Amino acid sequence: MSWKDKLRQVEPYVAGEQPKLENMIKLNTNENPYGPSEHVKTVLNSIDTDHIRLYPNSDADELRHALAVYHGLDDDQVFLGNGSDEVLALSFLTFFNGDDPVLFPNISYSFYPVYCDLFKMSYRQVLLNEDFTININDFHQSNSGIIFPNPNAPTGLLLSLDAIEQILKNNQDSMVIVDEAYIDFGGQTCVSLIRKFENLIVIQTFSKSRSFAGARLGVALGNKEAIAHLYDVKNSFNSYPIDYITQQIALASVLDSQDMKEKCQRIIRTRERVKVQLKDLGFIVPDSYANFVFVSHPQIDGQQLFLALRKAGIIVRHWQQPLIDQYLRITIGTDEQMDRLIAFISQYLKEQGAVTK
Numbered sequence: 001m002s003w004k005d006k007l008r009q010v011e012p013y014v015a016g017e018q019p020k021l022e023n024m025i026k027l028n029t030n031e032n033p034y035g036p037s038e039h040v041k042t043v044l045n046s047i048d049t050d051h052i053r054l055y056p057n058s059d060a061d062e063l064r065h066a067l068a069v070y071h072g073l074d075d076d077q078v079f080l081g082n083g084s085d086e087v088l089a090l091s092f093l094t095f096f097n098g099d100d101p102v103l104f105p106n107i108s109y110s111f112y113p114v115y116c117d118l119f120k121m122s123y124r125q126v127l128l129n130e131d132f133t134i135n136i137n138d139f140h141q142s143n144s145g146i147i148f149p150n151p152n153a154p155t156g157l158l159l160s161l162d163a164i165e166q167i168l169k170n171n172q173d174s175m176v177i178v179d180e181a182y183i184d185f186g187g188q189t190c191v192s193l194i195r196k197f198e199n200l201i202v203i204q205t206f207s208k209s210r211s212f213a214g215a216r217l218g219v220a221l222g223n224k225e226a227i228a229h230l231y232d233v234k235n236s237f238n239s240y241p242i243d244y245i246t247q248q249i250a251l252a253s254v255l256d257s258q259d260m261k262e263k264c265q266r267i268i269r270t271r272e273r274v275k276v277q278l279k280d281l282g283f284i285v286p287d288s289y290a291n292f293v294f295v296s297h298p299q300i301d302g303q304q305l306f307l308a309l310r311k312a313g314i315i316v317r318h319w320q321q322p323l324i325d326q327y328l329r330i331t332i333g334t335d336e337q338m339d340r341l342i343a344f345i346s347q348y349l350k351e352q353g354a355v356t357k
């Protein structure tokens with residue numbers, strides 16, 4: 001016997017790389033190119049270091065209230081955590097405790113199977129259609145819980161509120177978690193369904209639309225009783241997941257949500273013209289509602305294009321996985337960054353002799 005016989009051995013999630021290359025164009029982890037509101041800067045610059053000496057408010061009450069007002073909910077319907085990855089982990093732990101498998105799409109956020117393995121939950125990956133759309137009837141089978149991103153990652157495809165309502169109706173005996181990491185980029189949030197369905201939890205993040213990836217804040221929204229159970233689990237794990245500084249600057253971000261909406265509109269405009277340009281170059285471009293596009297080219301190898309881009313200092317995301325190994329996920333950056341991406345790809349396609357419009 002050794003300590004190794006008592007290990008909890010897991011295969012961890014691998015995040016997109018954060019390389020340090022000069023003049024690189026970083027389009028691989030869906031960060032927001034425009035940064036947070038000016039109010040965030042003002043608040044950050046005025047932080048009194050005496051607050052760092054003290055423990056923060058454990059449930060971030062002031063921020064929680066501001067978010068409740070923003071979403072039209074009560075304070076006790078809002079839960080906060082250290083990034084939505086932590087909120088997701090705590091939600092799996094709280095809600096997915098049956099004997100049946102947890103269900104999620106086979107092409108989806110690759111952290112979900114990692115949490116299932118970590119917590120020793122069984123799961124079943126529900127197959128998407130060939131065009132990456134979700135067939136909602138496939139989520140009508142026994143389960144211990146359901147989770148999917150909307151828009152889905154990394155495809156960017158959006159499910160309608162009607163479709164989500166149908167999934168909720170078909171699964172009233174288990175919790176359905178909708179991961180809305182990208183909802184501010186043109187989708188319709190399903191927060192309004194919380195009033196109608198007590199088996200719904202909506203998870204959002206400040207990382208993408210609010211440019212807070214480096215500060216770490218995630219949110220869960222749901223009925224009061226479910227959220228109270230989530231707090232019980234959180235308080236059995238970490239009483240202070242959100243530091244004082246993040247609480248203050250996140251509050252400034254919520255109070256200036258107009259700034260976030262304007263920056264998202266800019267990203268949406270850039271995304272829509274990049275979709276057209278990539279289609280003109282012969283790419284297959286699923287209709288993304290997120291701050292990225294997921295694209296493949298019938299005449300060009302995905303891995304080769306990924307490596308060529310990298311050599312040119314343009315970092316995108318590629319998975320060497322069946323079904324999606326010909327696809328690249330490209331974050332929508334500034335207009336100038338996207339111009340350089342398109343210019344490089346046009347030239348590359350010419351050199352490879354690919355036919356374009």
Ligand SMILES: *Cc1c(COP(=O)(O)O)cnc(C)c1O
Pocket residue numbers: 082083084085086109149153179181204205206207213217218
């Ligand atoms: C980025 C992302 C998250 C995690 O966001 P953090 O708040 O930065 O932890 C969760 N779900 C999906 C689908 C994401 O793409």
